[in-house]
Amino acid sequence: MANKIPRVPVREQNPAVRATNFEEVCLGYNLEEATLEASRCLNCKNPRCMAACPVGIKIPQFIEALKVGDVAAAADIIAQDSSLPSICGRVCPQESQCEGSCILGIKGESVAIGKLERYVGDWRLSNPKEAEVAASNGKKVAVVGSGPAGLACASDLAKMGYSVTVFEALHEVGGVLVYGIPEFRLPKKGVVAKEIESVRRLGVKFETDVIVGRTVTIDSLMDEEGFDAVFVGSGAGLPRFMGIEGENLNGVLSANEFLTRANLMRAYDEQYDTPIYVGQRVVVVGGGNVAMDAVRTAKRLGAEATIVYRRSEAELPARVEEVHHAKEEGIEFRMLTNPTRVLGNEQGWVTGLNCVEMELGEPDASGRRSPIEKAGSDFTVACDVVIMALGTSPNPLIASTTDNLETNRRGCIVADENGATSRPGVFAGGDTVTGAATVILAMGAGRKAAKAIDEYLR
Amino acid sequence: MVEILSREMLAENIWQTVVYAPRIAKSAKPGQFIIVRADERGERIPLTIADYDAEKGTVTMVTQALGLSTRKIVSKGVGEHFADVAGPLGRPSDFVHETMEELQRKRFVFVAGGVGTAPVYPQVKWLKEHGVEVDVIIGAKTKDMLIYTEQMRAVASNLYIATDDGSEGFHGLVTALLEKLITEQGKSYDCCVAIGPMIMMKFVTLTAKKFNLPCIVSLNALMVDGTGMCGACRVTIAGKTKFTCVDGPEFNAYDVDFDEAMRRQGMYRTQEQRALAIAREREQGHKCNIGLDK
Numbered sequence: 001m002a003n004k005i006p007r008v009p010v011r012e013q014n015p016a017v018r019a020t021n022f023e024e025v026c027l028g029y030n031l032e033e034a035t036l037e038a039s040r041c042l043n044c045k046n047p048r049c050m051a052a053c054p055v056g057i058k059i060p061q062f063i064e065a066l067k068v069g070d071v072a073a074a075a076d077i078i079a080q081d082s083s084l085p086s087i088c089g090r091v092c093p094q095e096s097q098c099e100g101s102c103i104l105g106i107k108g109e110s111v112a113i114g115k116l117e118r119y120v121g122d123w124r125l126s127n128p129k130e131a132e133v134a135a136s137n138g139k140k141v142a143v144v145g146s147g148p149a150g151l152a153c154a155s156d157l158a159k160m161g162y163s164v165t166v167f168e169a170l171h172e173v174g175g176v177l178v179y180g181i182p183e184f185r186l187p188k189k190g191v192v193a194k195e196i197e198s199v200r201r202l203g204v205k206f207e208t209d210v211i212v213g214r215t216v217t218i219d220s221l222m223d224e225e226g227f228d229a230v231f232v233g234s235g236a237g238l239p240r241f242m243g244i245e246g247e248n249l250n251g252v253l254s255a256n257e258f259l260t261r262a263n264l265m266r267a268y269d270e271q272y273d274t275p276i277y278v279g280q281r282v283v284v285v286g287g288g289n290v291a292m293d294a295v296r297t298a299k300r301l302g303a304e305a306t307i308v309y310r311r312s313e314a315e316l317p318a319r320v321e322e323v324h325h326a327k328e329e330g331i332e333f334r335m336l337t338n339p340t341r342v343l344g345n346e347q348g349w350v351t352g353l354n355c356v357e358m359e360l361g362e363p364d365a366s367g368r369r370s371p372i373e374k375a376g377s378d379f380t381v382a383c384d385v386v387i388m389a390l391g392t393s394p395n396p397l398i399a400s401t402t403d404n405l406e407t408n409r410r411g412c413i414v415a416d417e418n419g420a421t422s423r424p425g426v427f428a429g430g431d432t433v434t435g436a437a438t439v440i441l442a443m444g445a446g447r448k449a450a451k452a453i454d455e456y457l458r
Numbered sequence: 459m460v461e462i463l464s465r466e467m468l469a470e471n472i473w474q475t476v477v478y479a480p481r482i483a484k485s486a487k488p489g490q491f492i493i494v495r496a497d498e499r500g501e502r503i504p505l506t507i508a509d510y511d512a513e514k515g516t517v518t519m520v521t522q523a524l525g526l527s528t529r530k531i532v533s534k535g536v537g538e539h540f541a542d543v544a545g546p547l548g549r550p551s552d553f554v555h556e557t558m559e560e561l562q563r564k565r566f567v568f569v570a571g572g573v574g575t576a577p578v579y580p581q582v583k584w585l586k587e588h589g590v591e592v593d594v595i596i597g598a599k600t601k602d603m604l605i606y607t608e609q610m611r612a613v614a615s616n617l618y619i620a621t622d623d624g625s626e627g628f629h630g631l632v633t634a635l636l637e638k639l640i641t642e643q644g645k646s647y648d649c650c651v652a653i654g655p656m657i658m659m660k661f662v663t664l665t666a667k668k669f670n671l672p673c674i675v676s677l678n679a680l681m682v683d684g685t686g687m688c689g690a691c692r693v694t695i696a697g698k699t700k701f702t703c704v705d706g707p708e709f710n711a712y713d714v715d716f717d718e719a720m721r722r723q724g725m726y727r728t729q730e731q732r733a734l735a736i737a738r739e740r741e742q743g744h745k746c747n748i749g750l751d752k
Contacts, residue, residue, distance in 0.1 A: 170685075171541065179683075209543065209544035210481065211544060211545070214545065214547060215482060215485055216485070237686065237687040238686055239687070241699065248694060250721060253688075253690065256688050256689065257688035260682050260688050265501065274682075277729065397685065
């Protein structure tokens with residue numbers, strides 16, 4: 001019988017304190033808290049949470065194991081479907097996936113599935129298990145990109161006995177987990193580095209500073225370096241801008257640039273050389289997770305920080321928890337506001353952002369009510385820095401340097417549900433196929449492709 | 459980690475460093491660049507490729523030590539390592555894709571300014587190897603700041619030198635020398651390639667325009683990743699925003715908004731100067747009493 005207690009609160013850093021540091025916001029459950037929270041699960045016959053998980057993690061089963069404190073068994077159950085639980089437990093939009101479908105959520109609060117997954121994932125990172133690795137089959141696979149898709153694909157292939165080399169364009173392995181998601185949401189040493197270490201232990205080789213499409217090409221990897229197949233998991237790294245006047249003024253930057261400086265280059269730490277600039281007031285344009293990451297980073301660097309979003313709060317695509325945390329940290333939210341022009345001084349530096357008020361009209365193709373400009377509602381938000389967080393698209397470098405690799409109108413590589421592309425032996429998955437999406441979908445795509453590559457090479 | 463095979467001072471604050479980077483050496487083409495990170499705390503700094511040797515696996519870079527990061531790069535000696543060298547980045551020069559017939563009909567003039575002489579060298583060398591005649595103008599403030607003159611003499615059909623103070627070659631700016639070659643010496647060119655400080659490229663472009671001479675410039679914008687991810691290197695080309703790292707670094711000079719490009723180069727100047735000042739004070743043994751060096 002399930003325990004009818006309220007959802008076990010998770011410990012977090014005090015908002016006033018954490019808004020001045022880069023340490024992780026959420027401290028997570030301990031064993032006692034995790035077991036107690038697990039006891040709330042109804043273990044439904046027809047688990048809607050599992051159906052809502054993009055990779056179908058056997059959620060009731062792992063929670064059953066947790067109920068009796070068998071964390072190792074819980075970790076094994078999750079591992080059947082996910083290779084990155086400590087990461088997904090932190091960054092998945094649970095409210096629209098597993099937790100959003102939890103029966104308990106109808107009348108009260110859903111089981112904190114994400115926090116439980118995180119607990120189990122972290123436990124496994126501290127108690128690593130020797131994975132079974134099949135004997136080498138003598139075949140070589142190249143993985144392009146070391147983000148969630150690449151890591152998942154590489155580890156599955158390594159376990160099957162393939163010799164896998166992951167090529168990363170940047171100087172650090174991890175892709176968006178390192179350059180995109182901030183330390184305060186996803187610790188680099190404590191979580192990301194450990195996940196990568198566990199992939200390394202499977203025998204996967206990593207080569208950084210290799211830009212596929214420039215340093216090497218897909219063709220040179222296959223023809224000259226003897227790779228039998230290639231998986232492309234190069235993500236969606238290209239930032240979008242609005243195309244409004246003043247966008248090239250000094251002080252306007254993409255969220256990608258701002259976050260890369262802060263996260264990958266550790267610009268927030270004075271011991272590192274890369275500069276970062278926030279001025280007195282920062283405005284971040286956009287409402288997704290990247291916008292929240294950027295605005296909260298700006299706040300931590302000492303600026304007054306504001307979100308400007310053209311729809312209303314109900315439409316914010318960011319995880320509910322991030323919006324909640326941002327508000328607690330003193331981020332100002334200006335909803336139904338759309339920038340029309342960046343204002344600058346004579347020296348070409350940003351002084352403000354001209355905006356118009358919006359109202360919501362009929363639902364558009366995405367199902368969200370489309371914002372319409374209110375006539376004569378122009379106003380100016382004074383600021384020194386404007387950060388554009390409007391989404392990203394795949395980098396065309398690989399497609400443009402690989403003959404016969406089909407892409408669609410949005411520049412995404414065309415791949416079937418198993419990752420097979422128009423080129424035999426070349427597979428793709430994650431954001432480079434779907435456009436910017438989630439870590440768990442990319443991880444799932446990487447694993448499916450690993451299976452397909454194995455079938456192709458056998 | 460990338461090993462440094464040799465290092466040589468070419469002029470005051472200008473150093474040539476040769477590294478072992480076989481993948482880059484094999485793929486590099488004229489017009490491309492690399493990104494170097496001196497150490498684990500270093501900044502990613504875009505640098506031009508001055509030479510490459512696919513057989514030896516070596517890449518040569520020339521760095522002018524201006525800020526903290528470039529000073530770090532040039533201070534690394536033989537046998538030491540850079541944390542990272544990534545590349546080749548950017549699109550190769552357009553001429554690489556032209557047919558030999560087209561190319562060999564063309565008369566090129568390269569205008570190189572200061573440390574910009576280094577990236578001109580592999581372009582002229584490539585053209586020479588493909589049987590194309592090339593004139594080169596090298597400009598510097600003074601004789602002692604000239605670099606790569608001997609290497610260039612070996613590959614250029616004609617080498618002209620200009621110094622601001624007249625200590626070697628033509629007394630004056632490269633623009634005046636280019637103009638003189640065309641108007642007084644009856645030189646006629648089909649393509650001008652200018653690489654050097656932004657202000658020089660702007661004025662070479664204006665000079666080329668006078669003679670309806672097509673002109674290409676190589677922009678040295680600020681960058682972080684150099685692969686199209688950050689957009690720090692945005693430039694306005696014919697009214698449209700382009701990324702220097704993936705759409706360039708070479709652009710049709712007539713289309714470039716030089717004033718915006720120069721202004722954007724100064725985006726982090728305050729922070730850079732502060733970092734450099736702190737480093738200098740530290741070198742002199744100063745300990746900051748109010749903790750600014752923490």
